[in-house]
Every structure is written in C-alpha cells, then in structure tokens.
Amino acid sequence: MDPLKKYHLSETSKIVSSSIPGEKSKALLELQKDIEGSIVSYPRSMPIAIKRAKGSIIEDVDGNQFIDFFGGCGVLNVGHGNDYVLDYVKKQQEELIHALDFPTENKLSLIKTILKKLPKNIQNDYKVCFGGPTGSDAVEAAIKLAKIKTGRDGIISFTGGYHGMTSGALAVTSDIGFRNNLTSLMPNVHFAPYNYSYRGELNESMGSKNDSIEYFRNLLTNSHSGVCKPAAILLEPVQGEGGNIVPEEGYLEELVQIAHENDVLVIFDEIQSGFFRTGSFLSFMNTKAVPDIITFSKGFGGIGFPISGLIYKKEVEAWGPAAHIGTFRGNQVSIAAARGAFDFIESHNIEEHTKNIGAYLTDKLIQLQAENPFIGDVRGVGMMIGVEFVKDRKTKEPFPEFIKNFRGECFKRGLLFEVGGHYDNVLRLVPPLITTHNIVDAAIVIMKEAMAVCMEKHLEPTFA
Incomplete structure (x- = not known):
C-alpha cells in the first residue's frame, strides 16, 4: 500500500x-x-x-x-488537512500565535531550515525576512528592496508573468485584463518576452531562447531601447498563470549573467514554483542561475496557512528598521505549519x-x-x-x-x-x-x- x-x-x-x-x-x-x-x-x-x-x-x-x-492554486503542497503538519499547528496555537517580528525559537528555526535548503555553496550568502501574509506582499517587498538598494526605480518584467494583485505586483503582471479599468499603477515598468518555446511572443521565432535573450540584452545595452537602467528584473523561473511554462535549459543563467553585467538585480518569483513544487526546494535550483532576491509564499504554508517573505543576498541589504513592515508578518502558527511541512517532506x-x-x-x-x-x-x-x-x-x-x-x-x-x-x-x-x-x-x-x-x-x- x-x-x-x-x-x-x-x-x-x-x-x-x-x-x-x-x-x-x-x-x-x-x-x-x-x-x-x-x-x-x-x-x-x-x-x-x-x-x-x-x-x-x-x-x-x-x-x-x-x-x-487545483491544489488551492498551488498552495496545498502537502495536501489538505495533513495530520502531520496539524500536530505542529495545534501545539503552536497553545503557546503563541501573534508576535509581530519579535524573535521566537519557532521563527528562527524556520529561517535556519530555509537557508539550509539552499545549495551548500550559497547558504551563507542569504538571509530571510517575512512580510505580509500573501505573495503580493512579498513581491512588493522585493521591488522596494531593489529600488532602495540601487537608487533606481525601473523594473523589467516578462510577458506571461503573474505576480499578484496589489498595485506594484499588478504593475509587473503582464495580463492587462487584470488592470483594464485602472488608469495608473507603479510607473517605469517594461516587459520583455519570456522564453515560451512552444509559442513565440512577438512571432514564432521569438519563443526561442536565443531570440528572447537577445531582445532582453538589447533593452539593457542599447542606448536607443528607450529603457533606462532598471533597479531589477523580475520573473518566475517557471511561469504559473502564464501556462506552466518551463524555459529552455540555459535561459535563466543567461538572463542573470546579462543583468549582473549591467549592474541590475535579479528577482526570482518562486511563489508558485517554490516549496518543492518542481521536485527541488526552489525551482531555480534545477538550474545554475543564482538570483539576488527570491520571493516565497503559497506552498510554504504547507496546508494553506498564509505566509510570505524574501530570501535575499546579504549584500543586497539596504533597508533599516521598519522600512518594510506588516502587522501579520511571520504569523507564528503559519511558521509552525511551514516547519511541519518541511519535516513532513523530509521524513516522507x-x-x-x-x-x-x-x-x-x-x-x-x-x-x-x-x-x-x-x-x-x-x-x-x-x-x-x-x-x-x-x-x-x-x-x-x-x-x-x-x-x-x-x-x-x-x-x-x-x-x-x-x-x-x-x-x-x-x-x-x-x-x-x-x-x-x-x-x-x-x-x-x-x-x-x-x-x-x-x-x-x-x-x-x-x-x-
């Protein structure tokens, strides 16, 4: 059985x-x-x-x-009502539920687990922070951090990308159907074609890795592209709402290299593709690409508990106390659920x-x-x-x-x-x-x- x-x-x-x-x-x-x-x-x-x-x-x-x-839109990674995870939840509910951003053994244990799940050669390069309870909150935080760090305010996102429904997250989401009735959102957002090998974006060939890479390179290096140097690029390593699109081998690595050559930060949105959804802890770990900032949410709550945050390089640290806050950041019960989900995944x-x-x-x-x-x-x-x-x-x-x-x-x-x-x-x-x-x-x-x-x-x- x-x-x-x-x-x-x-x-x-x-x-x-x-x-x-x-x-x-x-x-x-x-x-x-x-x-x-x-x-x-x-x-x-x-x-x-x-x-x-x-x-x-x-x-x-x-x-x-x-x-x-459907899995709760990619949230229920270890299933509905998983008894193993619920044991962690029930125990935590009896001890502490709301703690703002005060340190707790519960939270610090989760942070250490997250960092240990990264590739060994980069584990010590990153730190973790929690924001509001949704993926949109994480995207907003990532954009804010990139802008503060670089002093620039532009973002390059990608066609087919979905990043949330709050103002900034919606601005970097390509489907205009979500914002037809909104006359203004976050400014200075530009879109590049994602590597959609089955179906080209601008034409049949634009779906190929090489053509989409060259389009992106041109945005950053051609002084007549009309795009000023952005603070960051933002993309899903595997697109979700865009059609569960997996880019070709080498695509992410080349994007990251071009961005870094031009002093542009790289944000990977792992909200749907993360937490073992692709078999690896985070989907970028199926490649050799290394981002500067990673957003997480959805499956991290294991069985549907709301949680989100950032994993980012220490060298990107640029904000001070209260520069990004949220009353419900790092809810202790959600954190316990995440710990239970991590342990369940390992034990099974x-x-x-x-x-x-x-x-x-x-x-x-x-x-x-x-x-x-x-x-x-x-x-x-x-x-x-x-x-x-x-x-x-x-x-x-x-x-x-x-x-x-x-x-x-x-x-x-x-x-x-x-x-x-x-x-x-x-x-x-x-x-x-x-x-x-x-x-x-x-x-x-x-x-x-x-x-x-x-x-x-x-x-x-x-x-x-």
Whole structure:
C-alpha cells in the first residue's frame, strides 16, 4: 500500500448528487452571490460549496468528492488537512500565535531550515525576512528592496508573468485584463518576452531562447531601447498563470549573467514554483542561475496557512528598521505549519516522490495527447504541468472553447483543475505533492471520459 494513501479522504472521485452542483451547494452559492462581493471568482468555474478536504480530495456539502488537481492554486503542497503538519499547528496555537517580528525559537528555526535548503555553496550568502501574509506582499517587498538598494526605480518584467494583485505586483503582471479599468499603477515598468518555446511572443521565432535573450540584452545595452537602467528584473523561473511554462535549459543563467553585467538585480518569483513544487526546494535550483532576491509564499504554508517573505543576498541589504513592515508578518502558527511541512517532506521523501509522480502524470498526459489532436503541447516539471489545447497542431491556433467544455465535463465527473495561459487554453495542473499513483489513474480515467464527450462536440481536424 502506498504510505501516502492515509493522508487522503479517498483515492478517487465520488459523485452522489443527482446534479453538479448539488442542491445544498446551489443554496450556498446563491447565498454567497447575495451577501459576498462580486470579486468572487473560483466558484464561477468550479461551482461547489466545500465541507471538508483531506489530501488531494475535496468533499462538498452534498457529499460529492472531487479530485483536487487545483491544489488551492498551488498552495496545498502537502495536501489538505495533513495530520502531520496539524500536530505542529495545534501545539503552536497553545503557546503563541501573534508576535509581530519579535524573535521566537519557532521563527528562527524556520529561517535556519530555509537557508539550509539552499545549495551548500550559497547558504551563507542569504538571509530571510517575512512580510505580509500573501505573495503580493512579498513581491512588493522585493521591488522596494531593489529600488532602495540601487537608487533606481525601473523594473523589467516578462510577458506571461503573474505576480499578484496589489498595485506594484499588478504593475509587473503582464495580463492587462487584470488592470483594464485602472488608469495608473507603479510607473517605469517594461516587459520583455519570456522564453515560451512552444509559442513565440512577438512571432514564432521569438519563443526561442536565443531570440528572447537577445531582445532582453538589447533593452539593457542599447542606448536607443528607450529603457533606462532598471533597479531589477523580475520573473518566475517557471511561469504559473502564464501556462506552466518551463524555459529552455540555459535561459535563466543567461538572463542573470546579462543583468549582473549591467549592474541590475535579479528577482526570482518562486511563489508558485517554490516549496518543492518542481521536485527541488526552489525551482531555480534545477538550474545554475543564482538570483539576488527570491520571493516565497503559497506552498510554504504547507496546508494553506498564509505566509510570505524574501530570501535575499546579504549584500543586497539596504533597508533599516521598519522600512518594510506588516502587522501579520511571520504569523507564528503559519511558521509552525511551514516547519511541519518541511519535516513532513523530509521524513516522507516527498522531493523524490514529486519527481516520480510528476513524471508518471506527464507520461499519462502524453499518451492522452497521442489520442487527441487538440492537445498541442504537454510540458512541466515535477507537479507543475501544463497541457495546451489548439485547434490545429500546425497553426497552433488556441482552442479555449474546447478546454472550457473539457473542464466542465471533468468537473461533472469529479476532477478540479485551473485553466490559464495567454489565451485561456492551457490546462494547469498543480496537485498536492502527496498525490498517489491511484489518484492520478482515477483523474486520467475522468479526463478520457470527458475528452470523448468533448470530441463529439467539435469537428476532428487532421493530425499534424
């Protein structure tokens, strides 16, 4: 028996109501519509009211159980309600919950663990600070630190990048759909094309590593690029909302080298790709690139506790007391949850499991691609996987209509996942890292059934 099985409610979906959503969920969804603000988003595409969850399984108020390949938007790295982590949480709740930025053994122990998880040759070069509880807070702090350190205020971000919804974080997020109604945000932000090898940004070739690197180099070195020397560049080592895009080998290393040659700091946003999501502690550790500042959040809370902060080089230290604060920075219970998650990952060899189960899921998806002409690309690393749907594999025309239907059919059968990408045509999979082989098999069965139904709704194009 898989030793991780006990951390899940079950290993398959179970639909017991006559309709999805069920009657109890419908009632709560209607109540939510009446009394909660209209910014609510996830229940619009996954209309359920949740009662409980454990591991990779969510149960709604009607008793239906869903396989969760959404993972709380990449937060629940060691699963919902992990008992191992909850033991740390319960103990901490009895001792201390709120401590601002006073030192505690709990917090300093976590900091030491974080630093020890970095590559040995750079462990002593970094320090850690905590900010507000969300990833956006970490991005705001990273930008602020870079500006203070360099005395410059420009930021170069990358197309497809998502960094949060607060003013500064939104300004460096490329999707203008999030800010169409906002006339002003943080100024002096410029965007360079990310290495999206499957689909070029400006043209088909611009997706290649070399072309995107040269575009970036030109921004920093050409006096007629129109871009003054920035304080920093900011990017995700593996893009999340942009479509779970993994850059080509050597891309990050070259970006960092060019930035440093031009006295520009490098910020890696590891909010979604970090905390073992790719099999390594942080996704940049799959490469030889070394950033100056790293943002973290999401999975660091283990089972959904809010926490965020920075890991940055000591030489970047530039701010003094209270230069960046937050009443809820470094919440002691969230810190205890992070410590529990670190210990769980080590004791259950989750790093290796993530690599293995990620490869297993990817292989299954590649088999699905061979059976379906609308799947143009399957990509990913660890348990951060993207499946891109296209109308034709030669033209690569996005096919968001198909994935919308596919998602609905999967939902009715008990499988949850998010859709993203530049054209809302990418199935984004960020399941809990403790997902078992049986759960993957159950999810693939649902996908195959849903795919068969969706194929009947669309004309089948010629295979590429």
